[in-house]
Amino acid sequence: MAEARDNVLDVETLSIALRQDDATVPIVEDISFSLARGEVLALVGESGSGKSLTALSLMQLLSKELAITKGRILLHAADGGVTDIVGLGANGRAIEAIRGRRMGMIFQEPMSSFSPIHTIGAQIAEVAMIHEKVTREEARRRAAELLAKVGIPDPVRALDRYPQEFSGGMRQRAMIARALICGPGLLIADEPTTALDVTIQSQILDLMRKLKNELGMAILFITHDLGIVAQMADRVAIMYSGRIVESGPVRDIFRRPVHPYTRALLEAVPRLGDIDRHRKIRPIAGSIPNIFDVPQGCRFHPRCPAAQLPRCAEAPPPRYDAGRHHVSCIHGAEELGR
Amino acid sequence: MSDLLTVSNLSVRYPSREKTGWGKPKSYVSAVDDVSFSIARGETLGLVGESGSGKTTLGLSVLRGVEPSAGRIQLTLPRGTLDVTALSSKELRRARRHFQMIFQDPYASLNPRMTVRDIISEPLIAQRGLGESLDRAMINARVVDIAQRCGLSRDQLRRFPHAFSGGQRQRIAIARALVLNPDLVVCDEPISALDVSIQAQILNLLAELQESLGLTYLFIAHDLAAVAYVCDRVAVMYLGQIVELGPTRSVYFTPKHPYTEALMSAVPEPDPDATLRPILLQGERPDPSNPPSGCRFHTRCRYATELCATAAPTLREVANGQFAACHYATELTLQGAQDLRERKDERVAV
Numbered sequence: 001m002a003e004a005r006d007n008v009l010d011v012e013t014l015s016i017a018l019r020q021d022d023a024t025v026p027i028v029e030d031i032s033f034s035l036a037r038g039e040v041l042a043l044v045g046e047s048g049s050g051k052s053l054t055a056l057s058l059m060q061l062l063s064k065e066l067a068i069t070k071g072r073i074l075l076h077a078a079d080g081g082v083t084d085i086v087g088l089g090a091n092g093r094a095i096e097a098i099r100g101r102r103m104g105m106i107f108q109e110p111m112s113s114f115s116p117i118h119t120i121g122a123q124i125a126e127v128a129m130i131h132e133k134v135t136r137e138e139a140r141r142r143a144a145e146l147l148a149k150v151g152i153p154d155p156v157r158a159l160d161r162y163p164q165e166f167s168g169g170m171r172q173r174a175m176i177a178r179a180l181i182c183g184p185g186l187l188i189a190d191e192p193t194t195a196l197d198v199t200i201q202s203q204i205l206d207l208m209r210k211l212k213n214e215l216g217m218a219i220l221f222i223t224h225d226l227g228i229v230a231q232m233a234d235r236v237a238i239m240y241s242g243r244i245v246e247s248g249p250v251r252d253i254f255r256r257p258v259h260p261y262t263r264a265l266l267e268a269v270p271r272l273g274d275i276d277r278h279r280k281i282r283p284i285a286g287s288i289p290n291i292f293d294v295p296q297g298c299r300f301h302p303r304c305p306a307a308q309l310p311r312c313a314e315a316p317p318p319r320y321d322a323g324r325h326h327v328s329c330i331h332g333a334e335e336l337g338r
Numbered sequence: 339m340s341d342l343l344t345v346s347n348l349s350v351r352y353p354s355r356e357k358t359g360w361g362k363p364k365s366y367v368s369a370v371d372d373v374s375f376s377i378a379r380g381e382t383l384g385l386v387g388e389s390g391s392g393k394t395t396l397g398l399s400v401l402r403g404v405e406p407s408a409g410r411i412q413l414t415l416p417r418g419t420l421d422v423t424a425l426s427s428k429e430l431r432r433a434r435r436h437f438q439m440i441f442q443d444p445y446a447s448l449n450p451r452m453t454v455r456d457i458i459s460e461p462l463i464a465q466r467g468l469g470e471s472l473d474r475a476m477i478n479a480r481v482v483d484i485a486q487r488c489g490l491s492r493d494q495l496r497r498f499p500h501a502f503s504g505g506q507r508q509r510i511a512i513a514r515a516l517v518l519n520p521d522l523v524v525c526d527e528p529i530s531a532l533d534v535s536i537q538a539q540i541l542n543l544l545a546e547l548q549e550s551l552g553l554t555y556l557f558i559a560h561d562l563a564a565v566a567y568v569c570d571r572v573a574v575m576y577l578g579q580i581v582e583l584g585p586t587r588s589v590y591f592t593p594k595h596p597y598t599e600a601l602m603s604a605v606p607e608p609d610p611d612a613t614l615r616p617i618l619l620q621g622e623r624p625d626p627s628n629p630p631s632g633c634r635f636h637t638r639c640r641y642a643t644e645l646c647a648t649a650a651p652t653l654r655e656v657a658n659g660q661f662a663a664c665h666y667a668t669e670l671t672l673q674g675a676q677d678l679r680e681r682k683d684e685r686v687a688v
Contacts, residue, residue: 227606283538
């Protein structure tokens with residue numbers, strides 16, 4: 001797993017389970033990925049695939065009923081130090097020193113992630129004051145600087161405004177400013193543009209790209225939108241029902257997808273260019289499995305056009321690798337070899 | 339093809355929440371402002387625009403789900419023309435079998451305490467209450483038939499909505515809308531609450547039903563690629579007005595309004611080799627209760643001149659069947675969806 005790369009994050013065989021009465025229900029199983037400095041990894045999946053839970057677990061923000069049951073989350077510092085987030089637990093100084101400082105997070109709904117009774121400036125400055133023990137004046141100065149950087153007009157006056165006075169796009173910019181004030185090495189973005197209009201979405205994506213190049217941070221981008229993936233990501237990991245089914249460089253995933261789910265997903269999305277090409281979109285039959293009643297073996301086999309029964313229904317599919325392209329499917333060996 | 343729906347000079351105003359001392363609203367927001375268009379029988383007209391552009395209000399007002407404050411809505415039926423705006427509330431209820439709606443959120447639009455059979459048959463029972471002669475056997479046959487066309491089996495009719503996934507719930511909502519055999523169906527963001535793999539099922543289902551039942555759709559969506567996939571013509575709305583209207587291909591590939599151009603450029607293409615060159619619009623959408631003078635888009639338009647700030651352009655035909663509300667529609671050379679995506683490589687993905 002340890003590659004000779006300048007990694008910021010290594011997630012190794014992470015599993016998350018839901019505790020219910022005396023049983024535990026696995027929700028995310030055995031997922032592994034890594035992120036290098038300055039790299040954008042897109043975690044793609046439909047609702048219920050476990051992508052948001054994975055993101056929350058990186059910051060130990062899972063709700064009480066959920067717990068990490070296995071695996072390691074290794075966060076690398078610039079000086080070579082390594083911290084295992086899983087070992088830190090969900091409370092206490094150790095994890096608090098990491099949240100917001102070495103990892104920033106932005107969410108889908110910017111209204112619910114700001115408090116309505118404090119000003120934007122106070123909520124951004126607070127992060128620097130807690131983590132870096134700077135004075136209020138210094139923190140405000142830095143907050144204003146960041147608001148200017150994320151493109152908020154008249155940043156000094158904006159500090160004293162309340163979140164509800166901002167439009168959706170402006171709030172999302174302010175949230176990015178708050179996530180970046182301590183200069184984290186990793187930014188986790190959970191569907192940051194899903195609630196926004198397309199023209200505002202393209203402003204925010206453009207901003208994130210610029211900031212990444214300028215500050216050199218890694219971004220874990222969680223989304224279901226394959227268009228955003230193609231435009232933003234260096235690498236992609238596709239999740240289905242709590243497992244990563246395929247991962248690899250973005251061009252490999254879009255040009256030579258191997259897993260039948262990845263292929264089906266790409267064929268199910270209409271594209272602007274389709275008007276002339278008379279390409280028909282092909283839906284994926286059936287629906288996403290209920291987490292309490294998942295199929296045995298490969299989770300995708302009941303919907304899979306290439307399933308081989310009973311093989312696919314008996315055991316989880318083997319994983320195959322070709323360079324940095326990984327796939328978990330019985331057809332992986334011959335398909336990756338092509 | 340003859341027109342089924344004709345909308346002329348339609349406006350919808352909402353009163354503001356602030357009241358004067360006399361209890362009257364201080365101001366009004368024009369959610370839809372002087373909009374005219376028509377839809378031919380069997381056609382799908384797409385209505386696109388960003389949040390707050392008035393597309394949902396327009397969709398609702400066509401069915402008189404909200405009352406228009408001005409304008410006229412006419413349905414041309416084989417038996418004669420129906421002036422929807424002039425109907426009394428009782429006549430309106432009877433007329434509703436000609437036009438139905440499919441909503442965005444199938445979790446909110448189905449009554450959790452009714453079985454699927456009851457949900458789908460409810461419109462028929464309501465029409466029977468209005469004097470339609472329908473016996474139980476006829477209702478039953480009709481419900482089973484439409485449910486099957488929508489991909490629901492006979493035993494699923496006994497179940498309650500909670501037993502179904504989002505995609506199946508949307509099938510139930512579609513069956514309910516179609517059980518009266520309507521002429522016009524307003525689809526308000528019918529796929530945006532669904533997962534990617536399910537969206538395609540619903541888009542294809544809507545297309546099949548249109549063909550087999552001869553339906554006419556007003557298809558409201560913000561997903562421009564989905565609209566391109568299902569619509570014959572597209573209307574683009576900005577701040578309560580239609581700024582461009584025309585055949586899908588023309589609007590997407592040779593837009594005549596700068597807002598359409600910006601909208602097309604903003605859609606991320608699911609292809610890592612397509613370099614997107616988004617036209618980043620300045621600022622945010624203006625407050626609809628206080629729209630800019632002249633052309634409403636001039637504050638964010640990169641081609642705007644002094645004329646645009648003072649004179650409001652009207653929607654006029656600028657190419658064959660293509661209408662745009664821009665003073666410079668015939669002078670500007672705007673980029674279409676294909677020009678805004680540079681392909682490094684011409685291989686087609688997948």
